[in-house]
Amino acid sequence: MRIAMVAPLAEAVPPKFYGGTERVVSWITEELVRQGHDVTLFASGDSETSAKLAACHPEGLRLLGYRDHTAGHLAMLHHVHRRAHEFDIIHFHIDLLQYPMFEDLYHKTLTTMHGRLDVPDFMPVYKTFTGMPLVSISDNQREPMPEDSNWLATIHHGLPKENCPYYPESKGGYLAFLGRISPEKRPDRAIEMAKRSGIPLKIAAKVDKADQDYWDDVIEPMIHHPLIEYIGEINEEQKKDFLGNALALAFPIDWPEPFGLVMIEAMSAGTPVIAFRNGSVPEVIKDGVGGFVVDTMDEAVEACIKAKDLSRAGVRQHFESQFTAEVMVNKYVAAYEQLLASRGNVVDLPTAGSFSPQYGEVNGSPRPSINVAALPA
Structure with a gap:
């Protein structure tokens, strides 16, 4: 054609x-x-x-x-x-x-x-x-x-398939938050997930001018904690290791996300996704296979613990069958x-x-x- x-x-x-x-x-x-x-x-x-x-x-x-x-x-x-x-x-x-x-x-x-x-x-x-x-x-x-x-x-x-290589095991053992600092992306939820589960969180995200007040007033005061590391914006090459070495991707959105590319990027690396049930999430994440779909903070904290036992090969297979x-x-x-x-x-x-x-x-x-x-x- x-x-x-x-x-x-x-x-x-x-x-x-x-x-x-x-x-x-x-x-x-x-x-x-x-x-x-x-x-x-x-x-x-x-x-x-x-x-x-x-x-x-x-x-x-x-x-x-x-x-x-x-x-x-x-x-x-x-x-x-x-x-x-x-x-x-x-x-x-x-x-x-x-x-x-x-x-x-x-x-x-x-x-x-x-x-x-x-x-x-x-x-x-x-x-x-x-x-x-x-x-x-x-x-x-x-x-x-x-x-x-x-x-x-x-x-x-x-x-x-080769965009984000498959990592058969998590070497970092941390939760990853990737994208943009904004109220609808709910980085505050990711921080709470880390603090309550005891699992470190790395935040790789940019702050747009429109969200500067949200960063200054809400998020920046929350990151001064031994479990929280703010990295800032990263490029495509850095993203591969960042996602591949994570225990799980935290995707705690609070808006009708039309899709959410970062979810399939994480699954491409074999990294499960812990996502709140909003927008496209239930269509993209097969619960218990590609990660966990949660409705409450208690469920999100529990999913952080369960992520350690989820098959990364199974996560990758879910990606290959649906999202290449x-x-x-x-x-x-x-x-x-x-x-x-x-x-x-x-x-x-x-x-x-x-x-x-x-x-x-x-x-x-x-x-x-x-x-x-x-x-x-």
């Missing part, structure tokens, strides 16, 4: 720092290419991919200090629409802007919803443009959406095929405008890297 992957422009694909959506887009793209599909990735120019790269901005907008990414995304979508006749499938990973612009092409487009869907501000779009084919990343994520939303499938995230990039992409390909099969006799006509060879097209075939940001309007 000829597939266009349309990524957010906030970060490179894959991201150099924070950027869960861009990381997932990279895993999907690379696995599609590995499986033999012809993929064009619309993303920032500092992205790295084995697909054809259509560079829509020189660098990720967040690193350049852009606060509002709307203009960049509108320009990118304009170019995607002009090239729509080149693709069998156009797969969006941005929020809402494509809904009205691609209403004439819903028969070949789909959008993966990466964030929470219970934001009232977005509902007018969801209720107006109900024809856009959608993919949710958990069944729980769908619940706030209008009943007539056009859901194709729920496809859980997956990552490459190959499993994820096989489901996406099935969704693409379902969408194509429903097209009937729809015929794509070339869109207005054509690319000049000086911008990357030779005899009608795009070169592997095309700077669409430089194209004339």
Whole structure:
């Protein structure tokens, strides 16, 4: 299949720092290419991919200090629409802007919803443009959406098997908290789990400006304890040892998490997850196999003790059977095929405008890297 992957422009694909959506887009793209599909990735120019790269901005907008990414995304979508006749499938990973612009092409487009869907501000779009084919990343994520939303499938995230190597035993014997310091992530619960169980806790997390007061007033006073170690933000390489050597990952969330990549990253390493029952948690963690799903602090403390006896090989097997990039992409390909099969006799006509060879097209075939940001309007 000829597939266009349309990524957010906030970060490179894959991201150099924070950027869960861009990381997932990279895993999907690379696995599609590995499986033999012809993929064009619309993303920032500092992205790295084995697909054809259509560079829509020189660098990720967040690193350049852009606060509002709307203009960049509108320009990118304009170019995607002009090239729509080149693709069998156009797969969006941005929020809402494509809904009205691609209403004439819903028969070949789909959008993966990466964030929470219970934001009232977005509902007018969801209720107006109900024809856009959608993919949710958990069944729980769908619940706030209008009943007539056009859901194709729920496809859980997956990552490459080698991304976080399997650690057959925990060498550190600590609880790990990884991600972001914020009220909904509940690092205070992780600290209480450690103090009550007597198991050390290592916190590898960043503090956004929006959460600085929460850090200053609530969390920072709690970390001055011999069992608690605050490490700060870590990179992808550091993450492997951090998760792999942990006794368990503490995932004490208090919000409807749409998915939670860190859960499958931990399970990839063989590290069980102790998670509070919110959002996608019951879909991702098979209780007693991939970790423990808990409802109370007492249950969480008990799970910290039981984690020592849980089979890390079993945790890894749960990951391999459900959450690899190959499993994820096989489901996406099935969704693409379902969408194509429903097209009937729809015929794509070339869109207005054509690319000049000086911008990357030779005899009608795009070169592997095309700077669409430089194209004339």
